[in-house]
Amino acid sequence: MTQRSAEPSWIWPRAAYVHIPFCAHKCGYCDFASLAGADAQADRYLAALEREIEVATCGQSQSVDTIFVGGGTPTRLDADQLARLMRIIKSAFSLAPEGEWTVEANPGTLDAAKVEALVAGGVNRVSLGAQSFHTDLLRTLERNHGPDEVARALELVKPAFPRWSLDLIFGVPGSTIDQWKFDLETALAFEPSHLSCYGLVYEKGTALWKQWNDGAVRSLDEETERTMYEHTIDRLASAGLQMYEISNFAHPGHESRHNLVYWANDAYFGVGLGAARYVRGERATNTRELGAYLRRIEAGEDPTGPAESLEPEARARETSVLMLRRTQVGLDRNDFQLRTGFDLDALLGEPIKKAVAHGLLADDGQKIAFTREGLFLADSVLCDLL
Ligand code: SF4
Known part of the structure; x- marks a missing residue:
């Protein structure tokens, strides 16, 4: 596989996704390739990631417009590991001038040394998973942070990165319309230029889905969820945050360029545990099992699950x-x-x-x-x- 820069963006990637699976704790609603209690494997994982990236790019630096480091919780890595991750990514992907490099972060996982490592590496956008400003709703979601930690994280993020975004979730079991309005107002008070507002999904197999399936929690009624979504669209528009995707809102020019790649069905590289890639019309996803991912890469084998060549x-x-x-x-x-x-x-x-x-x-x-x-x-x- 060699780089064909002349190929259109829906055939050959101009975007790269890198997955870091480590988390402090598995949230009840989470269906991502994420793991709690596996931090001891982080150095081994970074070495595997480096090998996978080398193979995926044939050892040739690939010119891209966007890089997105997602998880999991990338900022669960310590500052030295983050600096190493930045070096690995930069050795394989050359970000175009004015390119966008996003890293996902969770409240409670950032400190000055980590922020410095990200900035020095070239990251220019942070996406922070706030989800809610209510302790009871964060508990229902089994999030591992309190509402106050968002403000503390933003004290580090705002001066360091030109662009940043907050994630919120509405439709949490037991939540009210007033609670959602409060969450939106609290988020707006931080003056974000980008907000993602997702309706809660009960993904099959998650802890929350099991509770819902057993009748231990009840989903909100459709009318309440609709009112929450309707209020989101109107309130954010009045704050200058225009809806540009079903769940995403931004000031003009502050849209997530990386996510726009997915919604245009453009090609993208994808490396790491459970990561998907889409290159020349072929979609493939890596194994979601950490042991298998590490063993296969260390043995010089392909970590890919079944590839899907779309008609x-x-x-x-x-x-x-x-x-x-x-x-x-x-x-x-x-x-x-x-x-x-x-x-x-x-x-x-x-x-x-x-x-x-x-x-x-x-x-x-x-x-x-x-x-x-x-x-x-x-x-x-x-x-x-x-
Ligand atoms: S922090 Fe994010 S990736 Fe990690 S378990 Fe929670 S929802 Fe999943």
């Missing part, structure tokens, strides 16, 4: 669904044809017309986007297109 039509349908998530850009007929080779109306004319007739999608003849009503029923509209 052109399946890839086109998937592209339509991802593009529609972008609430401002929407699904542009010319862009879709250029990227997939399919005529949008020939492939998806029927479900699109049906959603337009129900007032869920708007079609201006060139692009298709969700209406406000459609946003509340986005999952079923996207399902129809697939």
Whole structure:
């Protein structure tokens, strides 16, 4: 595999994802490739990551526009390990001038030395997982931090990084509309230029899903969740944070460029435990089992699980669904044809017309986007297109 910089961004990656799986504690709702109590493996993991990156890039420096270090909790690594991680990434990926390099962090895991290592490494954006400012809701989510730790983390983050974002979760069992309003106001008081607001999902197999399945916790009713989401859209718009994706809001120019790569269905490198990559139309995901990941890489073997080579039509349908998530850009007929080779109306004319007739999608003849009503029923509209 050699670099083909002349290839379009949906064939050859201009983005890299690096996964760090370590966490202080496994949150009840978490379905990510994350592990508690495995910190002792961090140095071994970094060595494996270095080898995997070398193979993934054929030892050639790859020029990228965005790098995203996610987890897990990347800032669970100590300052020396973070500095080493920065060196590993920089030896393989060359970030374009004005490029975006994001690292995810959790409250309670940052200190001055870690921030210094990230800044010295070239990181220019931090995404901080606040989730809620209510102790009881953080407890329900089994988060390992208190509300006050967000402010302490931001004291370090705000002066050090030109861009940063907060993650919040609404629809937590037992939460009220007033609590959600308070969470939004508290987040806005920090003056973020980017907010991600996710509705809680009960992912099968998680501790929270088991409690819900056993009847120990009850999900919020649909009407309450809708009111929470509706309030989010309106309140954040009034604060100048425009919705640009179903769950993401930003001041103009502060959108997550890396996540826009996913929603354009562009190609990306992906390395680390459970990481997905998408290169030349082939999607592949690494094993999610830490022991297997380490052993395979140390033995010179491939850590990949089954690769999925998408048929052109399946890839086109998937592209339509991802593009529609972008609430401002929407699904542009010319862009879709250029990227997939399919005529949008020939492939998806029927479900699109049906959603337009129900007032869920708007079609201006060139692009298709969700209406406000459609946003509340986005999952079923996207399902129809697939
Ligand atoms: S901190 Fe994030 S990645 Fe780690 S267990 Fe909690 S939700 Fe999962």
